Amino acid sequence: MGKPTGFMEYSRQERDYKPVEERIKHYEEFVIPLSDQEVSTQGARCMDCGIPFCHQGCPVNNIIPDWNDLVWKGEWERAIVVLHSTNNFPEFTGRICPAPCQEACTLNIDGEPVTIKTIECAIVDKAWENDWIRPLPAEHKTGRKVAVVGSGPAGMSCAQQLGRAGHDVTLFEKNDRIGGLLRYGIPDFKMDKRYIDRRVEQMEAEGVTFRPDTHIGADISTQQLMNDFDAIALTGGSEQSRDLPVPGRDLEGVYFAMQFLPQQNKREAGDSVPADLSVMATDKHVIVIGGGDTGSDCIGTSIRQGCKSVTQLEILPQPPEQENKALTWPDWPNKMRTSSSQEEGAKRDWSVATKAFIGENGKLRKIRCVRVEWVKDEQGAWQMNESEGSEFELEADLVLLAMGFVHPVQEGMLNDLGVAYDDRGNVKGDTEGTDAYRTSIDKVFAAGDMRRGQSLVVWAIREGRQCARAVDEFLMGSSELPR
Numbered sequence: 001m002g003k004p005t006g007f008m009e010y011s012r013q014e015r016d017y018k019p020v021e022e023r024i025k026h027y028e029e030f031v032i033p034l035s036d037q038e039v040s041t042q043g044a045r046c047m048d049c050g051i052p053f054c055h056q057g058c059p060v061n062n063i064i065p066d067w068n069d070l071v072w073k074g075e076w077e078r079a080i081v082v083l084h085s086t087n088n089f090p091e092f093t094g095r096i097c098p099a100p101c102q103e104a105c106t107l108n109i110d111g112e113p114v115t116i117k118t119i120e121c122a123i124v125d126k127a128w129e130n131d132w133i134r135p136l137p138a139e140h141k142t143g144r145k146v147a148v149v150g151s152g153p154a155g156m157s158c159a160q161q162l163g164r165a166g167h168d169v170t171l172f173e174k175n176d177r178i179g180g181l182l183r184y185g186i187p188d189f190k191m192d193k194r195y196i197d198r199r200v201e202q203m204e205a206e207g208v209t210f211r212p213d214t215h216i217g218a219d220i221s222t223q224q225l226m227n228d229f230d231a232i233a234l235t236g237g238s239e240q241s242r243d244l245p246v247p248g249r250d251l252e253g254v255y256f257a258m259q260f261l262p263q264q265n266k267r268e269a270g271d272s273v274p275a276d277l278s279v280m281a282t283d284k285h286v287i288v289i290g291g292g293d294t295g296s297d298c299i300g301t302s303i304r305q306g307c308k309s310v311t312q313l314e315i316l317p318q319p320p321e322q323e324n325k326a327l328t329w330p331d332w333p334n335k336m337r338t339s340s341s342q343e344e345g346a347k348r349d350w351s352v353a354t355k356a357f358i359g360e361n362g363k364l365r366k367i368r369c370v371r372v373e374w375v376k377d378e379q380g381a382w383q384m385n386e387s388e389g390s391e392f393e394l395e396a397d398l399v400l401l402a403m404g405f406v407h408p409v410q411e412g413m414l415n416d417l418g419v420a421y422d423d424r425g426n427v428k429g430d431t432e433g434t435d436a437y438r439t440s441i442d443k444v445f446a447a448g449d450m451r452r453g454q455s456l457v458v459w460a461i462r463e464g465r466q467c468a469r470a471v472d473e474f475l476m477g478s479s480e481l482p483r
Contacts, residue, residue: 001046001047001048001049001065001068001069002043002044002045002046002047002065002068002069002071002072003044003045003072004047004048006041006044006045006046006047006072007045007046007047007107007112007114009044010041010042010044010045012042012045012112012113012114012115013034013038013041013042013115014115014118015031015032015033015034015115015118016031016032017030017031017032017340018030018031018032020343020344020345023189023344024300024303024304024344024345025304026189026304027187027188027189027264027268027304028188028189028192029095029188029189029190029191029192030189030340031095033118033121033122033125034118034122036076036122036126039071039118039119039122040071040072040074041072042114042115042118042119043067043068043069043070043071043072043114043119044072045068045107045114045115046064046065046068046069046072046114047106047107049106049107051106052064052065052106053104053105053106053330054101054102054104054105054114054116056104056330057100057101057102057103057104057105057330057332058100058101058104058458059100059456059458059459059461059462060086060087060093060458060461060462060465061086061462062083062086062087062101062120063082063083063085063086064101064114064116066082067079067082067083067119067120067123068114068116068119070082071119071122071123076123076126076127076130077127077130077132079123080123080124080126080127080132080133083120083123083124084133085482086482087120087458087461088156088157088160088161088199088461088464088465089153089156089157089199089461090120090121090123090124091121091124091125091128091195092153092182092191092195092457092461093117093120093457093458093461094117094118094120094121094122094124094125095121095190095191095195096186096190096191096457097117097456097457097458098293098456099116099117100332100458101116101117102114102115102116102117103329103330103331103332103333104329104330104331105330106330108325108329108330109325109329111325128198133202134202135202135203135205135206136164136206137163137164137205137206137207138163138164138165138166138206138207139166140166141166141167141168141207142165142166142167142168142475142476143168144167144168144230144231144475144476145167145168145169145170145228145229145230145231146162146167146168146169146170146229146230146231146232146233146471146475147169147170147172147225147228147229147231147232147233148162148169148170148171148172148232148233148235149172149216149225149232149233149234149235149236149413150172150173150180150234150235150236150237150448150450151171151172151173151178151179151180151210151212151235152179152180152181152182152235152236152237152448152449152460153180153182153448153457153460153461153464154235154237154447154448154449154450154460154461154463154464154467155171155173155180155233155235155236155448155464156171156178156179156199156203156464157460157461157464157465157468158233158235158447158464158465158467158468158471159171159203159208159464159468160203160206160208160468161464161465161468161469161472161481162233162468162471162472163203163206163207163208164206164481165468165472165476165479165480165481167471167472167475168207168209169207169208169209170208170209170210170211170229171203171208171209171210171211172211172214172216172220173210173211173212173213173214174213174214174215174216174218175212175213176212176213177193177212177269178196178200178210178212179193179196180237181237182196182457183196183265184261184262184265184266185258185261185262185265185294185297186265186297187261187264187265187297187300187301188264188265188268189300189304190297190300193265193268193269215412216412216413217412217413217416218412221416222413222416222417223416226417226443226444230443230475231443231444231445231471231474231475232443232444232445233437233445233446233447233467233468233471234413234414234419234427234439234444234445234446234447234450234451235446235447235448235450235460235464235467236408236409236413236448236450237408237448237449237450238405238406238407238408238426238449238450238453238454239258239405239408239409240405240406240407240408240409240410240425241256241257241258241401241403241404241405241406242401242403242404242405242406243256243401244289244354244401244403246354246355246356246357247355247356247357248356248357248358248359248364249357251357251359251362251363251364252359252362252363252364253357253359253363253364253396253397253398253399254357254364254399254401255279255398255399255400255401256400256401257288257290257294257295257297257298257400257401257402258294259279260279260281260298260301260400261294261297261298261301263277263278263279264301264305279398280305281301281302281305281306281307281310281398282305282306282307283306283307283308284307284308284397284398285307285308285309285311285394285395285396285397285398286298286302286307286308286309286310286311286396286397286398286399286400287310287311287312287313287367287394287396287398287399287400288302288310288311288312288313288346288399288400288402289312289313289354289399289400289401289402289403290312290313290314290401290402290403290404291312291313291314291316291348291350292402292404293339294402294404295312295400295402296312296339296341296342297341297402298400298402299312299339299341299342299344299346300339300340300341300344302398302400303341303344303345303346307398308397309347310345310346310347311346311347311348311349311394312342312346312347312348312349313349313352313354313369314348314349314350314351314352315351315352315353315372315384316350316351316374317350317351317374318336318350318351319334319335319336319337320334320335320336321335321336322335322336323335351371351372351373351374352369352370352371352372353369353370353372353384353386354367354368354369355368355369355370355391356368357396357399358393364396364397364398364399365395365396365397366393366394366395366396367393367394367396367399368391368392368393369391369392369393369394370386370387370390370391370392371386371387371390371392372384372385372386372387373385373386373387404454405449405453405454406424406425407421407424407425407426407453408425408426408427408449408450410425414427417439417441417444418440418441419439419440419441419444419446420439420440424453426450426451426452426453427439427446427450427451428440428451429445429446429447429451431463431466436466436467436470437451437463437466437467437470437471438470438474443474445467445470445471445474446467447460447463447464447466447467448460448463448464448467451463465481465482465483466483468481469481469482469483
């Protein structure tokens, strides 16, 4: 906790953004951090609530009251030690996590939670500035070899933990740079990629070997992987995008979000995108289908590319402006949220289903939509009904499908290995007991979105850490790695 009476004495203060007209001209981060004193004061607001529900809200179980208290007391170096004890990469979550911990904060009962995410980010940024974050190589090597396949947050956290346990870890990535969707999915204006690069440098100094541009199942066979390593952790994410099979889907101008977003990441990294493959929003009327974070990222990127307009469509009803805390707290509530990208100039519409894409000479020109209503059937399940006579059309030169991901790509590595899938198409594996994170194949483990399904970065870090412990126990009979 911070100051016992701090929550009564100090007002809640959050980080601010640079003006819209300024930030949409570039792809750099635009959050304005608080001063050290302001962050310290926010730490003081952490009350003696008795039961810290923020622990429950945080998937990695961050020891939030402890580092709030340390920041309040000015003990920043101790704070990063506590923060790192549960989270390998707080600079990632401090920027792109939706902060379920704040929704679970006891002070959120009155709508004024502690600014946990801001404090977390301030701690790790200050730690890097002061050279408090250094490699932690293992004192002794085990002689065991582990392959981690997929270098997103699950793979990076799994590899770092296993490397620190003394194993010889090789992290494989099919793309040309490490980071998974952190690298080629999250826009640079939300998270600068240098934060990934310096963690890669730290992990290399700890003994982790990185193999980018290596596609398992293509460049290296799964059988070779099984022969060369004592254990394998599959952390490749959930990359099979949800499609929209309506008339006109094959028109030029209709793309998945993940055909669009990575290209801008590559441009920002100094790479060129072939003209015949380039997808740009410049001077186009853009429709983003899907109301989540990926859709929001498409909006911010389209605006920076100079689109004529951008409209975001969501098939679900518009959420309430304010949740009923008596029913939802401390769980994550369904309520109206507006992202920084959405406030930059997007139009938003709810309860809209797309019926067809309309084109001329093979190119997209419009989309046909219909209003829908959501009602409960006799069993209490929600059903979607189209509203009669509600069809309408929108001008569209570019449609970006951002409706989420259904499961990992099964063709190639996963099918070659022969792992079992759950009923949603994810790699089957439990998280508890002696078989935690194990797949149906001996010595093969799975973690992150590949096992769990589409989720948050913070959940990926949790699963990567827990999978590392399971692999260590499998190899050594016991493990001292935290779970």
